[in-house]
Amino acid sequence: MIEYESLANSNAQFMAELEAAASRVIRGGWYVLGQEVAAFEHEFAQFVGARHCIGVANGLDALILSLEALDLPKGSDVLVASNTYIATILAIIRAGHRPVLVEPELATFNMDAALLGSAMTSNTRAICVTHLFGKTCRMDAIGAFAAEHGLRVIEDCAQSHGARLGAQMTGTFGDAGCFSFYPTKNLGAVGDAGAIVTNDDALADRLRHLRNYGSKQKYVNRYVGVNSRLDELQAALLRVKLPHLEAMTLHKRALAEIYFANLPNQVALPRQRADEYDVFHIFGIRHPQRDALRQYLLDHGVKTEVHYPIPPHRQEAMHGILLGEFPLADALHNTELSLPISVGHTAGDVAHVCEVIAGFMHAND
Numbered sequence: 001m002i003e004y005e006s007l008a009n010s011n012a013q014f015m016a017e018l019e020a021a022a023s024r025v026i027r028g029g030w031y032v033l034g035q036e037v038a039a040f041e042h043e044f045a046q047f048v049g050a051r052h053c054i055g056v057a058n059g060l061d062a063l064i065l066s067l068e069a070l071d072l073p074k075g076s077d078v079l080v081a082s083n084t085y086i087a088t089i090l091a092i093i094r095a096g097h098r099p100v101l102v103e104p105e106l107a108t109f110n111m112d113a114a115l116l117g118s119a120m121t122s123n124t125r126a127i128c129v130t131h132l133f134g135k136t137c138r139m140d141a142i143g144a145f146a147a148e149h150g151l152r153v154i155e156d157c158a159q160s161h162g163a164r165l166g167a168q169m170t171g172t173f174g175d176a177g178c179f180s181f182y183p184t185k186n187l188g189a190v191g192d193a194g195a196i197v198t199n200d201d202a203l204a205d206r207l208r209h210l211r212n213y214g215s216k217q218k219y220v221n222r223y224v225g226v227n228s229r230l231d232e233l234q235a236a237l238l239r240v241k242l243p244h245l246e247a248m249t250l251h252k253r254a255l256a257e258i259y260f261a262n263l264p265n266q267v268a269l270p271r272q273r274a275d276e277y278d279v280f281h282i283f284g285i286r287h288p289q290r291d292a293l294r295q296y297l298l299d300h301g302v303k304t305e306v307h308y309p310i311p312p313h314r315q316e317a318m319h320g321i322l323l324g325e326f327p328l329a330d331a332l333h334n335t336e337l338s339l340p341i342s343v344g345h346t347a348g349d350v351a352h353v354c355e356v357i358a359g360f361m362h363a364n365d
């Protein structure tokens with residue numbers, strides 16, 4: 001059986017170092033917001049090419065706190081992709097704003113910059129972009145639109161650690177870049193963790209307060225903050241894996257090359273562009289008989305995933321909030337299939353997946 005992903009496999013190559021780091025923290029006796037967090041913040045900021053990194057408890061909080069720190073008028077409209085993971089939309093609502101959905105491009109799964117103009121209202125103050133599946137959004141076009149209309153930009157980088165447009169990493173195009181280190185992400189902790197990167201000194205200072213009860217100095221509270229701190233244990237474990245992130249990305253990119261070269265032409269592949277450095281958090285193909293193809297793969301020993309089975313506007317939680325028709329989001333959610341592409345998979349695994357898919361096409365010709 002080829003699993004979609006086994007986290008124990010993905011972390012196996014780091015096990016001795018992870019155990020040593022965990023032991024160091026436990027024996028050290030300092031568990032929340034200490035030198036491991038400070039060191040990780042420094043190292044991750046350097047990796048991304050940003051001036052500041054603020055560790056937080058998870059990716060959703062990174063998004064909520066970044067939106068709050070912008071201090072937009074309550075109830076502002078925030079543009080967001082109609083097919084993003086629900087967390088991006090929850091963050092906008094939790095920060096007191098109104099999500100306004102923009103449809104994606106089918107070939108990239110990412111927000112279509114050409115549709116921003118028609119989604120704008122007089123109440124629009126920000127764009128929250130998601131670099132979905134590890135592919136950068138077109139920040140050239142989106143950034144130009146935001147500048148023209150005076151909009152703030154928050155990047156959801158939960159799936160795009162190390163992804164680049166040209167030489168620039170995702171997370172550094174907007175006002176803030178929000179990362180999740182949930183265990184399955186390209187840089188994954190052993191539990192929940194997140195971070196925000198920014199080049200804005202004032203925003204960074206506000207975020208350092210907000211994550212810790214609105215306080216940077218013990219028992220002195222400047223803002224109405226929350227408890228969303230990154231703990232020392234997760235920071236120490238992330239420091240073990242960060243130096244290997246680019247190697248892990250190269251492994252995933254090599255697996256993607258095998259898919260691009262060997263998948264039969266009946267499946268729709270993600271569009272590749274020369275100036276985009278895709279980190280393939282997810283390798284998402286499209287096929288009209290997605291469910292039959294998925295069952296066939298399972299019958300032949302290959303586990304896959306669907307990202308995501310239900311689009312945000314069809315979720316019960318969004319009744320009365322996300323109004324309107326979103327046919328492109330529906331089309332993606334009905335046809336997307338995520339193929340195995342983890343650091344624990346081999347070239348042979350992926351070549352086998354391609355053969356099984358070719359077998360399905362043969363049987364259904």
Ligand SMILES: *Cc1c(COP(=O)(O)O)cnc(C)c1O
Nearest residue numbers: 058059060085087088158180182
């Ligand atoms: C995982 C994810 C999040 C949320 O991150 P958590 O750490 O699970 O809170 C937000 N946005 C996207 C696109 C994600 O994939």
